[in-house]
Ligand SMILES: *[C@@H]1O[C@H](CO)[C@@H](O)[C@H](O)[C@H]1NC(C)=O
Ligand SMILES: *[C@@H]1O[C@H](CO)[C@@H](O)[C@H](O)[C@H]1NC(C)=O
Ligand SMILES: *[C@@H]1O[C@H](CO)[C@@H](O)[C@H](O)[C@H]1NC(C)=O
């Protein structure tokens with residue numbers, strides 16, 4: 001966009017309009033329409049504060065106000081047709097975008113903005129629970145905002161004043177009858193077996209929850225024409241199967257509609273002919289659509305005659321052209337007063353938070369997963385070669401050799417060429433990552449830590465075995481090592497086993513893209529048709545129902561796997577080819593890492609000591625490292641050091 005057109009758009013900010021004023025307008029794409037059924041669902045998940053939409057990406061540039069307008073049109077259409085429409089959100093609404101993260105306290109604007117949408121069934125994600133203050137706000141703001149629609153099937157909150165453990169929301173499940181079809185719904189809201197939560201919340205493992213008397217009652221005694229299971233759980237994670245099996249065991253014929261999240265992917269999973277799960281992506285790029293037909297009203301206890309149940313799914317790109325298309329509206333008829341008010345509130349919040357303030361100009365695109373993590377255009381190459389060595393420096397130990405290990409999941413989005421703004425800092429590195437270290441760790445030990453963190457599959461089972469036989473405590477019992485990587489790896493598919501395993505950082509498979517499929521030639525569309533617009537790059541989803549899930553037909557984008565962690569080696573002595581005694585290996589190093597992975601780093605060190613494969617030159621076993629050996633390496637959070645680096649190194653104006 002040219003400076004002149006920005007100015008023209010900016011001049012109209014005060015006028016009511018859809019979409020954020022600085023967002024790039026959407027491009028037309030060949031479209032697939034929605035398949036309306038007897039009961040229909042719109043699903044958001046893992047929005048992570050992106051309620052302003054993607055200002056730099058045309059295909060996802062609509063905002064939360066536009067979603068409010070869209071839902072109103074869709075409800076009206078459902079009313080006209082005498083069918084039902086329900087809205088679902090499956091959590092991780094927080095962390096990942098300046099709109100949430102840039103205020104003090106966080107979320108000063110987003111709780112109100114989000115609550116403007118009328119959501120029928122909503123639950124918590126893991127990100128609502130990492131920090132105690134976030135969990136407090138969830139309990140005191142989001143739960144009341146959505147009242148009886150907020151379901152906490154396996155989540156409790158600990159009241160700081162009384163110390164009492166209470167359900168996060170008073171509803172473990174919800175029963176209701178739909179407006180038009182009068183279907184009896186029994187709905188649940190789950191979170192996966194999350195273990196990284198702050199001390200003021202309690203997550204009950206899913207397998208225990210499904211044994212609870214209230215759950216047994218809900219699945220066997222409540223009249224149910226359709227079970228609706230929503231969860232911040234990957235569609236292919238074991239927890240969801242456990243819930244499905246528990247319901248199916250007592251209800252062999254009742255349809256089950258499942259809404260999944262956490263894995264940040266578009267996906268749909270066929271559990272059986274009457275049970276289907278949809279996962280609706282991430283960052284408000286996608287609005288998921290599911291419809292169910294053939295649901296029969298049944299009386300409790302009556303024999304349930306099998307009926308043909310039909311599920312359909314669609315992944316809607318969140319942009320205005322698509323939203324007009326699906327709601328049969330246009331630029332004039334689309335925006336509602338309520339939607340425009342929310343769009344305006346978002347624009348005001350962004351401006352109050354100064355999110356457009358530019359810190360520098362990124363000279364090129366750096367991709368999170370569109371390139372192998374070793375490629376020069378990967379965010380992780382930039383980190384390893386520049387940001388970690390140059391920005392993570394402690395003045396009094398600047399010359400000490402160090403290994404800096406960070407988990408790849410600490411980074412959340414691509415860096416686009418152009419202005420690197422205050423918003424970008426939170427988009428790329430949203431978490432409060434503190435930089436810690438253990439000084440003077442023998443290099444022979446420290447050099448092996450990365451391998452353990454990345455290829456823990458066999459090593460972890462060895463640890464578990466040793467633990468049960470020798471009762472050595474590695475502290476691994478309540479650790480899910482996958483938490484270190486990006487959430488996308490929870491999207492385990494049988495078709496591509498590479499995603500379900502953990503990667504060595506030198507694993508050659510990381511150099512090959514994950515499931516890129518060419519889009520099948522569309523029936524009815526002529527590929528020689530010169531009036532057809534060029535395809536925009538985007539999702540080309542391949543799920544259990546085929547390759548026709550995306551609403552817009554896209555040019556495929558590549559995606560590559562990531563190891564759990566990467567490391568930078570800094571200040572290592574130079575090896576001398578002429579003198580074998582000058583190895584280029586330091587005696588000891590400062591082992592630097594983010595607080596988020598401290599327990600994993602200590603577990604890896606404990607394993608190395610225990611395994612006996614690393615012993616000190618004098619044959620003595622190495623020291624047993626504990627939390628007491630860990631010190632702060634730098635004041636402040638990583639994002640701030642990253643920002644300082646950008647200010648100094650990407651000074652040029654865009
Ligand atoms: C969830 O946690 C329970 C209890 O720790 C465990 O038995 C179960 O295997 C876990 N489920 C999954 C899928 O990880
Ligand atoms: C939008 O649709 C309305 C009603 O069909 C029509 O009157 C109007 O001209 C259309 N506006 C645009 C911008 O196409
Ligand atoms: C939109 O905002 C105006 C001005 O603040 C207010 O009067 C109106 O009630 C709002 N409308 C809706 C539908 O929220």
Ligand SMILES: *[C@@H]1O[C@H](CO)[C@@H](O)[C@H](O)[C@H]1NC(C)=O
Pocket residue numbers: 448452459611612613
């Ligand atoms: C653990 O010890 C075994 C045998 O001593 C060795 O083969 C293996 O490489 C060691 N594992 C690690 C990660 O060092």
